[in-house]
Amino acid sequence: MNFADLVKPTAIKVLAGVSSKKRLMHDVADLASSAYGIDASLAVEALMERESLGPTGVGHGVALPHARISDIPEVAGTFILLEKPVDFEAVDRQPVDLIFGLFAPTDAGVEHLKALALVSRTLREAQVCKKLRANPDPATLYTILTEPHSVQAA
Template sequence: MIISELLTLDSIRVTPAISSKKRLFNTLGEFAHDVYKLDAERVSDALMEREKLGPTGVGHGVALPHARLDEVKRVRGLFLKLERPIDFGSVDRQPVDLIFCLLAASDAGVDHLKALAAVSRTLRDPDLCAKLRANDQPQTLHAVLTDRSITNAA
C-alpha cells in the first residue's frame, strides 16, 4: 500500500492551536466529516476508544491515531501538522506535531495493517519529518508524503 492511495490534497491541513488530545480527536472527526462525509462524532469517539487501548504516539513527534468504522468503505487517511506540539502520551514522552490518522472499515483486516505499516515506515524517516516540519503548504506536505511512499507495505 502506498500513501498516495490513502491521502488526497484535501485530506492535509496545518492547524494552529489544539490544546489537548481530546480536542485533536474532535478536530480529526470534523476533518473526516469535511473530507469523507463521515459522522464527526462517531469518528472522534472511535479514535478515543482506540486510544484507550494504548497511546498511538509512536515517538519523535509523530502520532498515528487510527480507528475502524462500519461506514468506511476503504482505508482513508488524514494528515495534520500542528503549529504547536501537544502532549500525546507518546512512548518517548515527546510532544506530537505530525499526526497521520487512518480510518478503516470494521472488517478491513489486512488492508488496515498494510496502511498502518506504510505510514509508520514513511514517518520513521527523520529527513522526511524534517521536511514536513519545515513546510506549511498542504501541496508541499502532500508531495513530501506521497513522493516517499513508493514501497509496498510488508
C-alpha cells in the same frame, strides 16, 4: 499500497493553537468528515476508544491515531501538522506535531494493517519528518507524503 491511496489533498491541514489531545482527536475526526464524509462523532468515539487501549503517539513527535468504523468504503487517511506540538502521551513522552489519522472499515482486515505499516515506516524516517515540519503548506505536505520514499521494511 502507497500514500496516494490513503490520503487526498483535502485531508491535509496545518493547525495552530490545538490545546489538548482530546481537541486534536476532534480535529482529526472533523477533517475525516469534511474530506471523506465520515461521521465526525463516530470517528471521535472510535479514535478515543482505540486510544484507551494504549496511546498511538509513536515517538519523535509523531502520532498515528487510528480506528475502524462501519459504513466507510475503504481505508482513508488524514494528516495534520501542528504549528505548536501538543502532549499526546507518546511512548517517548515528547509532544507531537505530525499526526496521521487512519480510518478503516470494520472488515478491512489486512488492508488496515498494511496502511498502518506504510504510514509508520514512512513517518519513522527522520528526513521525511524534517521535510514535513519545514513546509507548512497543505499542497506541499501532500506532495511530500505522496512522493516515493526509500523506507525500510518493518
